[in-house]
Amino acid sequence: MRVMIAGQKWLAAELLLMCLKRGDDVAAVSAPRTDDRLAALASAEGIPVCQVPRRLTAEWVPKGVDVLLCANAHVFVTAEARAKTRLGALGYHPSLLPRHRGRDAIRWSIHMGDPVTGGTAYWLDDGADTGQIAAQDWCWIKPGDTPEALWRRELAPMGLRLFGQVLSALDAGVDRREPQDPSVASWEPAFSPAKLSSA
Secondary structure: OEEEEEEOHHHHHHHHHHHHHHOOEEEEEEOOOOOOHHHHHHHHOOOOEEOOOOEEOHHHOOOOOOEEEEEOOOOEEOHHHHHOOOOEEEEEEOOOOOOOEOOOHHHHHHHOOOOEEEEEEEEOOOOOOOOOEEEEEEEEOOOOOOHHHHHHHHHHHHHHHHHHHHHHHHHOOOOOOEOOOHHHOOEOOOOOHHHHHHO
């Protein structure tokens, strides 16, 4: 499979390693900084690196890419960029979508007292975490969990597993795209404890 990876930090770097181990042709990566783990690893492997600050447009997507993988990317992937690929753009969100759409999903899950959370591999569209679901998994939120601890222990490794699961399914010709149920959807803004305490 010919892929492009957009993202940063541990999850994106581990995804690149997984794709290389799978034998995928990694056409390019996009990272926010040249000193990020993803950019450093890609450079060491001779993979082209581009810096895309907020919008990943079609000009950045190489020809012949099957799927664009977004791991901790925090960029908007335009419709033209997605259309330039064969299958679209696959992202990972650390919640059981459609619950807790938004950038601070883990913080809100803990703040709201959810006993369970999870992760979702989903096909990006023009909305905020609204795309069709490709794969999901769940985990317990344990007493005393912080967002950082929950991410490191459960949700980051889960994201890597889900990317691998979807890629293996695509290899086998299975392309799952299940619409999110809007009746159970929630979206929260950026988490601000100061605003919550003053409300």
